Amino acid sequence: MTRAKPPAKPRRAAGRPARDERDLRAHLLDVALARFARDGIGATPLRAIAADAGVTPAMLHYYFGDKAQLKQAVIDERLLPALAPMRERLAQAGGEPAALAGSFVRGIGALVAAHPWLPPLWVREVLCEGGELREVLFHHLLPSLPQLLAQRFAAAKAAGALNPGLDPRLLVVSLVGLTLFPAAGAPIWRRVFQADDLGPGALLDHTLALLEGGLGSRPSGVSA
Amino acid sequence: MTRAKPPAKPRRAAGRPARDERDLRAHLLDVALARFARDGIGATPLRAIAADAGVTPAMLHYYFGDKAQLKQAVIDERLLPALAPMRERLAQAGGEPAALAGSFVRGIGALVAAHPWLPPLWVREVLCEGGELREVLFHHLLPSLPQLLAQRFAAAKAAGALNPGLDPRLLVVSLVGLTLFPAAGAPIWRRVFQADDLGPGALLDHTLALLEGGLGSRPSGVSA
DNA sequence: CAAAATTAATTAAACGATTAATTGTTGGCA
């Protein structure tokens, strides 16, 4: 056992005060989250997080125990709360495929705007095999959200309101890719095209335009 | 300097023969590529590659020098050759936006079918900030291919053949996301939807159907 | 009410495990 037990609940009785008025624990969580999103969880040394936060690595063990518990704290106190609003948004979206897709795309857009660390973290730790967030999210977000959306698309297809060539499940996959991938790769595309006008808002508007209007200038399906 | 100089060109003159009739160097490259794609370059110990190949880690240093040179060899002799055919495909595609997009999407589909390691490697090492393949690809693939495609979309837009709400550059981004993301995440979606019919072929067909037909069963833009 | 004891917060230093990289050596083929 360590000398001073890590205070699961910071009891303010006596002792040296935290350096900042802001809770150091919350600050460490934010710094760790930024590093995890940028470099990946496994590739981030605790030394790097400590250096970014201006403390020694021992502080991370003091507040969180070990690295696994730090990861769990980031998940519980940052990632899952950030993802929560998507459920309600999907529940109250309209039944038309365009409205449903638009609501979902706009929901991801709002999520990304509020939490810029989300796309890289998602891409690296969920999409990649062996990602360290996969198992966790499989028990929180993934069993409900995609299937709920797919069921609503399936209902629209049964009602004849959906393009019959589309699969409700694969449509969900396409929508996620259409929104998360460009957001995660925005720095790359800005550099490739040497353009500064490819911000999150432009990406979101463009995705909606593509979904609503299709590729051609004339309504698709009606040739000439 | 090491004792025996690494044979940049495996000169088969004398000495102990390679264990397999197949060139051991090529075999090591394949094994390293598989591990790099599955676990990431930085997260793959040379020990793991050596164990997979049935040799000692010293052999990797013997053939490639250090880990950076092994990475470079994988890039030069596996990744870049695999990506090369996309150039020719794009050059001889039609000028209509739908034909152009379809050719690009089909090209990525063919690429993924021939090299299953491509999506995870791309997602992890190119898309993620700090990815170890970014700088290399910025000097080979990225300066030419996306801009070529964007220019052809721009020409179509000038001719009035493209949905005016679309940006030629962002359309390229969307197409890449629409194809690479579902391919990279296929294992996840198979598990989420508990379905086995979400193979690469189904993904490709679905993406094409979405691009050509849009969301609704009626031509978009013509309401009621 | 000041000095001592107490306790939380923080730092510095070190340990053990793992990894990349190097070095010395062996064994088989020409």
Add this chain to the structure above:
DNA sequence: TGCCAACAATTAATCGTTTAATTAATTTTG
């Protein structure tokens, strides 16, 4: 016998973690 692929052993660096010492506030005590 000369040469070189292959291997074992070693070295150096890095990472997670632990331990002990230090600092600064609160609480207790004389």
